[in-house]
Amino acid sequence: xxxxxxxxxxxxxxxxxxxxxxxxxxxxxxxxxxxxxxxxxxxxxxxxxxxxxxxxxxxxxxxxxxxxxxxxxxxxxxxxxxxxxxxxxxxxxxxxxxxxxxxxxxxxxxxxxxxxxxxxxxxxxxxxxxxxxxxxxxxxxxxx
Amino acid sequence: xxxxxxxxxxxxxxxxxxxxxxxxxxxxxxxxxxxxxxxxxxxxxxxxxxxxxxxxxxxxxxxxxxxxxxxxxxxxxxxxxxxxxxxxxxxxxxxxxxxxxxxxxxxxxxxxxxxxxxxxxxxxxxxxxxxxxxxxxxxxxxxxxxxxxxxxxxxxxxxxxxxxxxxxxxxxxxxxxxxxxxxxxxx
Numbered sequence: 001x002x003x004x005x006x007x008x009x010x011x012x013x014x015x016x017x018x019x020x021x022x023x024x025x026x027x028x029x030x031x032x033x034x035x036x037x038x039x040x041x042x043x044x045x046x047x048x049x050x051x052x053x054x055x056x057x058x059x060x061x062x063x064x065x066x067x068x069x070x071x072x073x074x075x076x077x078x079x080x081x082x083x084x085x086x087x088x089x090x091x092x093x094x095x096x097x098x099x100x101x102x103x104x105x106x107x108x109x110x111x112x113x114x115x116x117x118x119x120x121x122x123x124x125x126x127x128x129x130x131x132x133x134x135x136x137x138x139x140x141x142x143x144x
Numbered sequence: 145x146x147x148x149x150x151x152x153x154x155x156x157x158x159x160x161x162x163x164x165x166x167x168x169x170x171x172x173x174x175x176x177x178x179x180x181x182x183x184x185x186x187x188x189x190x191x192x193x194x195x196x197x198x199x200x201x202x203x204x205x206x207x208x209x210x211x212x213x214x215x216x217x218x219x220x221x222x223x224x225x226x227x228x229x230x231x232x233x234x235x236x237x238x239x240x241x242x243x244x245x246x247x248x249x250x251x252x253x254x255x256x257x258x259x260x261x262x263x264x265x266x267x268x269x270x271x272x273x274x275x276x277x278x279x280x281x282x283x284x285x286x287x288x289x290x291x292x293x294x295x296x297x298x299x300x301x302x303x304x305x306x307x308x309x310x311x312x313x314x315x316x317x318x319x320x321x322x323x324x325x326x327x328x329x330x331x
């Protein structure tokens with residue numbers, strides 16, 4: 001910062017309040033919220049079934065790390081709070097609560113379906129083995 | 145709740161006024177202050193709280209005919225954050241064993257001398273006139289840079305410009321300001 005910069009920063013504090021009746025900061029906040037929503041829907045990370053995602057939210061920054069399946073490479077992503085619209089509380093609520101619940105729900109249904117299918121296929125296999133065994137016994141009896 | 149109702153509550157020294165103030169303007173103040181203090185989370189929170197306390201204590205002194213409550217909040221938040229930044233930097237310089245920056249000396253001198261206070265007031269008035277005469281976009285650029293202390297990148301994003309364009313424009317404006325100050329002070 002050169003001296004003119006320093007002087008301007010210093011003097012700005014004494015400016016007439018009428019000159020400071022702007023809404024630049026409010027506009028920035030609105031824009032960030034919109035950008036966050038766009039990023040949220042674009043990201044879709046919570047819809048990915050084959051990825052285990054963990055979000056670490058700190059006061060000074062947000063680190064979102066994604067640990068993906070063996071098919072995909074491990075790819076950590078780091079975002080700073082100031083650059084990420086994810087810092088909004090309501091956004092976090094959506095992301096961490098609704099998104100997580102939805103993803104967990106999908107996972108839960110898939111897990112249950114997999115368990116049921118495993119059980120059914122197990123029973124069928126056992127029945128097939130039992131039938132084969134019975135058929136063998138029957139064949140032996142007839143042979144005797 | 146409208147600004148007038150909040151002001152009334154604060155004037156009556158009712159705690160609810162402060163709570164509503166925090167609820168309605170907390171995010172805005174945090175955004176302004178964090179732009180100045182960057183990632184000093186503890187300091188940001190303290191500055192936001194200091195802003196509420198200053199409004200609470202000085203509400204009678206504000207002229208709401210000249211500016212709205214939110215404008216006063218923004219000015220107080222900015223100045224509180226800037227003072228905190230100077231304190232923090234001074235402390236950091238001191239801890240690092242370095243000399244206190246020239247800027248801090250200038251500020252300390254300015255605060256200490258009546259002559260400097262008069263000069264400062266005169267310069268602020270001149271700056272006010274210069275800013276008032278700027279086109280809207282240039283005024284926004286100046287305020288974003290020197291009042292809210294936003295980075296060129298943030299300004300570029302907000303105003304739909306490139307970082308280079310922001311820096312070039314600011315450099316020109318700075319030159320203009322410098323020339324005006326020199327002319328006014330006869331140097």
